Amino acid sequence: MSTDSNRKVVLASRPRGVPAPGDFRVETEALAPLADGQVRVDVSHLSIDAFIRTALETSGYHGSIPLGGTVVALGVGRVRESRAATLAAGDWVSGPLLAQSVATLPAAMLSRIDVQRAPATAYLGVLGLTTGLTAYVGVRRVGRVQAGETFVVSAAAGAVGSVAGQIAKQDGARVVGIAGGEAKSRFLTQQLGFDAAVDYKRDDVADQLRAAAPGGVDVYFDNVGGPLLDVVLDQIKLRARIVICGAISQYSGDMSRGVRGPALYLRLAERQSRMEGFAVTHFPEALAEGEAALAGWMREGRIRLPEHVVHGLESFGAALATLFTGGHTGKLLLAV
């Protein structure tokens, strides 16, 4: 790889449905001179996140990427050159590096990370804003699960879901994960310590959930939306909390016009329950606390997040598609 050029993933066409490899193209460009306040970062790993897909659409609420524009992504990397007082060459950083090999951006947009405390990729995983910290805020600040309660999480074998379930476990809850297929069910109960797993690919999902949560559901951490949300709404207890973290089953087409709404939302009134949405960025005051807690649990081996690493910028489109077709467990990363 040349050190004086940047290879970047640009949007070649707006995806219809799940993004496909052909929607992206890798281009090479010469590096621009570094401006005052900027740093140059060799990108090490990118986090493959659901929000990237909405940014590819014309009306995503994260803002739309123009055709030919570089695709957004959070990443970690090492500063190669700095014209900012706050960062020096050799520092490891995380931030919105975009899908490219060399990022040139204001130092103020980056956070320095401590690779002694945890490996760099952990800052995209257990300690990552869109992963571990999202799970932390959703469980602790929104769902507020209590010891002895039943906590159910969807997309449980994914990055956010698997960390959310493990946090709820630390908090003394009975934890049930919903995921697709037997292998993922085993991953949840045997590797992550979940109390039970529900396989949403079988046609008896409601019965499985009833067996896994016989007294009903206190907290549902929902990453999925769609019909599964109704299955769970039908089994909530009095004063349940539905945490809306995302709706990966519904990320397609023009989300500004809405998705499949939960047909059983009146269960909220019948059972004095609430459905509350959030984004991690709404809780800036909780991030330092969350990072410290997660780093501690990780050190003690109480929270694990296996990494699923795809290699090379050319694989970006395929990696993103994997996120929506469920072909991975744990945290999906792209090694640049």
Add this chain to the structure above:
Amino acid sequence: MSTDSNRKVVLASRPRGVPAPGDFRVETEALAPLADGQVRVDVSHLSIDAFIRTALETSGYHGSIPLGGTVVALGVGRVRESRAATLAAGDWVSGPLLAQSVATLPAAMLSRIDVQRAPATAYLGVLGLTTGLTAYVGVRRVGRVQAGETFVVSAAAGAVGSVAGQIAKQDGARVVGIAGGEAKSRFLTQQLGFDAAVDYKRDDVADQLRAAAPGGVDVYFDNVGGPLLDVVLDQIKLRARIVICGAISQYSGDMSRGVRGPALYLRLAERQSRMEGFAVTHFPEALAEGEAALAGWMREGRIRLPEHVVHGLESFGAALATLFTGGHTGKLLLAV
């Protein structure tokens, strides 16, 4: 009317869609002897409430009425005869008297009401469990509107909606009511002191709401559901509260299988907002406080609830239909 017989409204056929007069039949029966602990009540007025409709269906969550069974209703009346220590002949009471002229039931199911403090019908209106107290609990305990916030309520010319808006006004909110037609809009702004009204029968509802709540919506007290809920979800502010009190637009068919869910529920995540449902019965500890507050406001003329009175048990079906077709303002009552 004979004093030794009871006239009762029974379910003649299960309604398809909005209940129609032909779904009901008035029957006469001899009064049974009064048992120990029971009282006999001459029913004065019945409250026409949305929950009655769900009880007519096979799967209503309030429990289903069998064909030929007496239709449920809350009412007020006067004790004619008592075999209970807690109530005496002449006492006024409120409770589940059913749609009939003479109710015979355990005294323990009734509450004595003070007709010096307020007229008997007020105990079905401003002070009623399904009306004023429902509004009180929804505004104060669920929505928790703050002074200076924008409070929007649907079915605003109805009993719950109009009281909810007036309570929010006491609490210092800017209050916007959504109702059908110009007459109701005038009723809200000119008679009840709402700050603005939105006519949902016009096709520019979203624009009207934007004009009425230019900074967005802090609290939405929803009695209606359906497409209107999405119109409001699209205009919520950060940290908004959607109070799910009911979904009168969706009361039809088998509600256990669900209704039209809010397609824009992901706005909750984008704007860190919550949707919380309740029933007044979930807040027994708030009822005495609510009744005292409402009685005070009523005495001071700060909360008004005009009564729309229909006469005679034969009109029960027609009165119930009115509730769903929106042909009334204020509290719908049936004078027995």
